[in-house]
Amino acid sequence: MKKLIAMMAVGLWLASPLVASDPSPLRTLMTGDESRGWEGVGRLNIGAGGLCTGAMIGENLVLTAAHCMFDKTTGERVQPKDIQFLAGWRNGRASAYRGVRRAVVHPDFTFSGDDKAARVVNDLAVLELDQPIRKSSVKPFAIHSRPRKGAEVGVVSYAHDRAESPALQEMCKVLARQSGALVLSCSVDFGSSGAPVFVVQDGKPAIVSVISAKAMVRNIPVSLGTSLEKPLADLMDMLANGDGVFARVQPVSRPPVSNFGTGAAGPGGAKFLRP
Structure with missing residues (x-):
């Protein structure tokens, strides 16, 4: 993953005008017409105040980031009963509300450790809902x-300052691929x-990655996504084998945010943050 960081720093330095101007702006999906087709993306309410984004990949399956399933302060896994999926959440209403029966994270994902950037590679979780969502609009x-x-590529997401409606970025770009991660x-x-x-x-939209982290490289903002194939x-x-149920109980008190390194990025360096 050090190679990834070095490549990001050099590649983004060479391409910085493109990175700064090329992506389309975020567009908040405020109305039913604007949200049509994106109802399968939803807000995940986690514990006492945690917030992440998830997307349906089956009538009863939601794809999200593995680190969302951990309490940032204690490192404990969040119990499934403390997670709620709000499909198409917009302006105080959801197209469907579901609890979570099971949650699995990739077995090679480590919430804590020295090689924090390397965690992006396996930062993936699948949630099994307590009931399928069978609606023509979702x-x-x-x-x-x-x-x-x-x-x-494009991204549909919630965030701490736009938690009541999703935002669509219709066009951004894959800057690099390395070691199971997308920049x-x-x-x-x-x-x-x-x-x-x-x-x-x-x-028709199809999912190619899940947002794991954001980063600053030479003062250029980028995001890191997890490749999906093997994870x-x-x-x-x-x-399918009944593995991976989260057993330990610890509520999450706030949205998961984790520093990937400290201090400003120096020449050839990067500072990572969990979004």
Whole structure:
């Protein structure tokens, strides 16, 4: 992952004008018409005040970031009963409300440790809802293969300062791919963890990654996404085999935010934050 950081610093220095100007602005989805087709993205309420973003990949399955399933202060896993999925949450109402029966994180994900940047590679979790969501307006998303460098992607996310309606960034770019992670020009903030990264195929969005962290490289904001291919296959196997249930009880008191390093990024360096 040190190679990833170095590559980001050099590559973004060379391409900084493109990174600064190319992504489209965030657009808040305020109305039913604006939100149509995105109802499968929802807000995750976690414990006493935690906030993340999740997206449906099945009638009873939600994809999000693994670190959302941990209490930032204690490091304890959050019990499934303390998690609620609000599909299409907008202006005080959701298209569907569901609890969580099971939650699995990737077995190679470590919430604490020295190599914090490397955690991005396995920062993936799947939640099994207590009841399926079967509504014509709320559709799960397909999964697509990892996009190439330079590909155009989009993100739908909630955040701490826009927690009441989702925001859509229709176009940002894959700046680099390395070691199971994607470096993106997409705009994210605290609460955006777990947000789906999309490509559009034949007019339909498909998920290619999940937001894990945001970073500053030479004062250029970027985001880091987890590649889905192998980590998601591992999680689906765990669900099928009944593995991975979160057992320890600790409520999360606030949205998960974790420093990936401290201090300003120096030449060739990066500062990482969990959104």
